[in-house]
Amino acid sequence: MDRRTVLKLAWGGAAGLLVPSAMTTRAHAYAVPTMASARFLLVFLRGGYDAANVVIPAGSAFYFESRPTLAIARPDPSNPQAALSLGTASGSGGWALHPALHDSIYPLWQQGQVAFVPFAGTNDLSRSHFETQDSVEAGASGDRQRSYGSGFMNRLARRMGGAAAPVAFTDGLPVVMTGDLVIPNVSLKGTARTPFDARQTSLLASLYTGTRFEPLVNEGFELRQTVADEAAAMASGNANAEMQAANRNAISARGFEVEARRMAGLMRDRFNLGFIDVGGWDTHVNEGGAQGQLSALLGNLGQGLSGFAQQMGPLWKDTVVVVISEFGRTFRENGTRGTDHGHGTAYWVLGGSVRGGRIAGDQVAVEPRTLNQNRDWPVLTEYRALLAGLFARMYGLDRAALDEVFPGAAGVDLGLL
């Protein structure tokens, strides 16, 4: 039995499913440590990425009619500009992937480590970035359930108790991580070099020796130093990899990939609940097709996520990454070769033990009559239900626990783990 099977059983066992008796002991052995060994990373694409040009309903003639300049060509192995076949049937034909993800996410798909969930999102119809992002991060139900000052990952961490080691890889603490539990945040952007040398660090730390802030200050400095070390190690270790990436004509092996690899180092060694956001997806104008604005962003994102997977090493099997965005965009392109704020989007679920290589969740044929308000994708899988389902599997949270994380949400198990 390989590690992957054990992990699945552990997750299954934790969720209260039947565990074959021969494996009970091992599964149990994993059932408790699972909570600590499991890694969860939430990647938030801020700005509302154009899901329909990434997880592409290539079998829909309506897709090509709706996007005269943006549509990606039907899968064709001889055409590098064509979409990549995802080899599954949707109502009106196959799904396909944006070609910018050819070297990064597509291999993971082929290994069965990525699932896409189209028609996912929130019940918020405001189409406002702020309101929708905030409501997603709060994890509150659409009927304005009160959850002031707390985000769902803070509540998850609190619910996990001592097993949780949460962190936000952001400049400020994002809404999703705010709440009762004090969660550290550290930005991985830039050089990550701390402005203080060892002598200055020790001077500053010594100011707090013996005070109630001593552990915080030490942890803060240590975290900053860990980040700086990871960055330095990667900068020297990846010189070759970067050259190779350049040879493949990758759009950017820098930027997000550097950040993502540092993130993996930290999630491998000391954190098990992470959050990061990636901006720039609000493509109202000149979005581009196989090449261009969105393509560049995707290339960067894909390189980052595959770099993250690689850097996690053996722990990738215990890791689940979910990529979300506040909403999708209008299904028809607008008058400025872009798309406007829409509704349903597509979530990505990645991980070494994810039952991937498939399109998960409820689906409809993409046609004018199935659009929400004749404008954008409907939401058939609500984000809270999806995440609650995942958390139930990963952490063995029961209904009452899930209700603390996502008040009033009923988890749905899409069989992703």
Add this chain to the structure above:
Amino acid sequence: MERRLEAPRFAMKVAPLGQAATLAVLIACVGVVAHADKHPAPRSGDAHAITANDLRWLDRVTFGIDTQVVARYRAIGRARFLDEQLHPPPGDAENLSADLAVILTTRQTASALLKAAREEQQRINTLPEDQKQAARMAANQAATAALYDASKRHLVRALYSPTQLREQMTWFWMNHFSVYSGKANIRWSIAEYEDRAIRPHALGRFRDLVMATVVSPAMLEYLDNAQSAAGKINENYARELMELHTLGVSGGASGSRYSQQDVQELARVLTGVGLNLTDNTPRLPPPKQALYVRDGVFEFNPGRHDGEAKTILGHTIAPAGMSEVEEAVTLLCRQPATARFISRKLATYFVSDDPTPPLIDAMVAAFRSSDGDIPSVLKVMFQSAEFGAALARSDKAPARLKDPMQFVASSLRLAYDDKHIINYRPVVNWLSQLGEPLYGRVTPDGYPLTEPAWASSGQMVRRFEIARAIGSGNAGLFNDDDGHPGPRTGFPMLTNRLYYDAIDPALSARTREVLSQTSSQQEWNTVLLSSPDWMLR
């Protein structure tokens, strides 16, 4: 980003105790302007010095000491200083006029700005598709600039106004009646919200303060009351008005007790209280016409108002249009629970994370006997034994971590004193990085006021980095607003007279020891601003 700390190394260690003449020479050599030309620093124990207790007192009554505050305090003493702070003259002090004059939003009403924003949105909708996006971006940038103006003005006053308690109370009430600038068109109305609804009443009567927020465009938009009408009720604002603004949560520490029915009844009272961004007046039958109220974009529209009687907390409110709102607000503000809720929150901000019942009781008594006169309540609090104990510092009443606004404001006041900064963008960013951006609280509950909300690992280290940015003088605070470098200013001299008068005498042995190990003035500045002596208040 900034690695200049090593650059102009001092030939010798900068001694924090005296040696002012040597320092002055050194400073001249390095070409630093700062305060080198000022009065030589006196030794501690000198007639200019204030006591540790004075310093701690000033640290709470103000956003932190500067030369102006210390001089005034020394001239008139604690009791008169407090009275001055509790009863400041209206309007801005003379020393702010140059900074404030250049800020656009101080010259235009929210009504005009909101109308213009709406007209621009309508114009954009008529544009050909290929021009819409650029126009939208321009409109968005204009709104963001208006928000920056509001932030800048808030900071100018917090940093340089002599009426420091009013500025702290303005921040406090902006937080209590929190409005999120990211929603709808609030970036255009937030400056006036602060200016008309909050600041004039920050040291006034609580009931007037509440009423001013009720009729403010920012609040009406933020909590959706502008959309609430008879038969189409939106309870959002009514609930927060009770739970967050006056009574406290039902069944909570304030002792309040109200039902969903009370919330619904208040929501009915509030129907028709909204906004009208047009120049049109709704057509109404004569009896309702008499009840119509209009002030700028604020509108009470009797046509949208529920005209039946309501019952709130057992009191019947007879149909009377906008007067019902006045009556309901007065009713809420006179509830004992409101006095308790507000008193506790004030004491949490100024005294301790967990103020004791005797202090709250005394403040509640002052609140009720003065009908919610805020200075009366504050005076009782500042003169209480518990406040005195907090200044005396003990295991039972330890100093608390400043919140981000207090940390950033006090540090800038000490470092640059009366040398007004020009570019406030770094300050706005620091507050964001520390998790307390101005006008940036998404939810209506405001930022938390207790220490655990801010005592985190990322926060501490980030503060050290900000202390370094301030202490090494290369944060760009004196650049033009458009980012162009201003005149070279060098780094601040924190070993100045203010330091020797006020901080040095109270400095802990440990901090003194660490300061003595620093190897440049910039490093010395960074350590002082990072020290517990400075980080706590």
